Amino acid sequence: MKKVPYRNQFSKILGLTLIAFLFYTVPATAQDDASGEVAAADAGDAKKGKALFNQNCAACHALNRKMTGPALANVEARLSEEEGLDKEWLYSWIKNSPGMIKSGDPYANKVYAEFNQAAMTAFPTLTNEDIDNILAYTAAPPPSAPAAAAGASDGASGTATQAGGVSNEIILGALVLVFGLLVVMLLLVNKTLQRIAQANGVIVEKEKAEKGLPLWKAFAKNQFLVLVTAILLLLGSAYFAYGWMMQVGVDQGYAPIQPIHYSHKIHAGDNKIECKYCHSSARVSKHSGIPSLNVCMNCHKSIYEYTGNPEGPSQEDLENGYTNEFYTGEIKKLYKAVGWDETNQKYTGESQPVEWVRIHNLPDFAYFNHSQHVSVAGVECQTCHGPVEEMEIMYQYSSLTMGWCIDCHRETNVKVEGNEYYEKIHAELSKKYGVDNLTAAQLGGLECGKCHY
Structure with a gap:
């Protein structure tokens, strides 16, 4: 094989160029990173500070707005410029604020008087390094990464969509071309066969079908x-x-749009809020009840915006419009409904009713008691309502038909041990049936009068 000198020479030059580029780029980057790490170590780690802030401070403080406590953006620089206080003062204040108030510190008592004479919770377990990290987070500029990331993701998705469109057009064009070629080939084959038949003197006649009766x-x-x-x-x-009539009144899959969007996925799923914290009447009442807005405000007095997943919303959420701004806007609707003044952190008295749309609705002739199932039988909410912790929009998971309820009564074992509600009847029925596991059907769960009274 004949060698090509210029190709070998070109490969050597390209390889040396790449090596030189890596040699000069990587060390410089590593040096910059190292210097950045040293600087971060001296001034505190803002990333660790954010985690500490959310864990210890976010319930009462925000960065850029007044809440139960003052805003903490650039708090170290502001106190140094306006009050002449150094970091040592902040160490003492955060670790033992009641002690500083009692000692007569002027600024400590000023803050104490300004915020309704409520002393800040002391955090003696926080080290100076922890406080440095928190201060680094409060001094960090407002993050612009999410917007840039959103723009980048939008650009990427646009590019992907555009690329997908071009690819589809190419495939469609190729299919049209192939189809056209097949049509042309069939026409050519037909003409060729006719010529061959004519050349051999073969005459093809079409047989006519005899006329008969219409079909x-x-x-x-x-x-x-x-x-x-x-x-x-x-x-x-x-x-x-029959199938159509059997679906009358069966609303399985019904998912109405509510006046204020409430995500069970975020509350029950991501934040692990127990169902019975909001639907507390399910323990003691026939109905589970719609939570009052005061229950929402127990948390949302301090949670005034949705920050979401640190990694950002998923592609599916973006496609459905479930962004951080969307959820924050729904919190504002809650504030308007209860009459909450964010700026002054108090109720205005101007409330508005929220017209929630009912999802689960049994017929009037059917009796169902939540407390009997939840408190006595110990049935989990997901048994009837499905995986609510995964539902962005709540919908009716089960059919809730009579057959569905009867099947559950036949198959579900009643919790016998430690159930005082059925303490005596359990003992008698265990003797009668000779088994430890009793179903709701054996306890009369199939009697018409239990549900239709």
């Missing part, structure tokens, strides 16, 4: 076929009519 007349004369067809049509009509 519908032949069908009408066959009485047996007419009878069978009529029976099949009647049976099919009855089947579909």
Whole structure:
């Protein structure tokens, strides 16, 4: 094989260039990172500080707005410029604020008087390094990364969409071209065969079918076929009519849009809030109840915006419009409904009713008691309502038909041990049936009067 000198020379030059580029770029980057780490170590780690801030401070403080306590953005620089206080003062204040108030410190007492004479919680377990990290976080500039990331993701998705569109057009064009070629080939084959037939003197004649009775007349004369067809049509009509009537009042999958968007996925899923914290009446009442807005405000007095997942919203959430701004806007709707003044942190008294749309609605002739199932039987909410911790929009998971309830009564074992509600009857029924596991059906769960009174 003949060698090509210029190709080998070109490869050597390219390789040396890449090595030189890596040699000068990587050390410089590493040096910059190292210097950045040293600087971060001296001034505190803002990333660690954010975690400490959310864990210890976020319940009462925000960076850029007044809440239960003052805003903490650039707090170290502000106190140094306006009050002449150094970091040592902050160490003492955060670790033992009540002690500084009692000692007569002027600024400590000023803050104490300004915020309704409520002393800040002391954090003696925080080290000076922890406080440095928190201060580094409060001094950090407002993050612009999410917007840039969103823009980048939008650009990336746009590019991907555009690329996908071009690819689809190419595939469609290729299919059209192939189809056109097939049509042309068939026409050519047809003409070729006709020429061959003519050259050999073969004449192809199309046979004409003999005229007979029309199909519908032949069908009408066959009485047996007419009878069978009529029976099949009647049976099919009855089947579909029965199926349609059996769906009357069955709203499985019903997911209405609520006036204020509430995500069970965020509350029950991400934040692990127990169902019965909001639906507390399910323990003691027939109905589970709609939580009052005061229950929402127990948390949302301090949670005034949704920061979401640190990694950002998923692609599915972005497609559905579930962004951090969207959830924050829903919190503002809550504030408007209860009449909450964010600036002054107090109620205005101007509330508005929220017209929630009911999802689960049993017929009036059916009796169902939540407390009997939740408190006595110990049935989990997910048994009837499905995986609510995964639902962005709440919907009716089960059919809630009589057959569905009866099947549950037949298959579900009643918790016998430690159940005082059935303490005596459990003992008698265990002797009667000779088994330890008793179903709701054996306890009368199939009697008509239990549900239809």
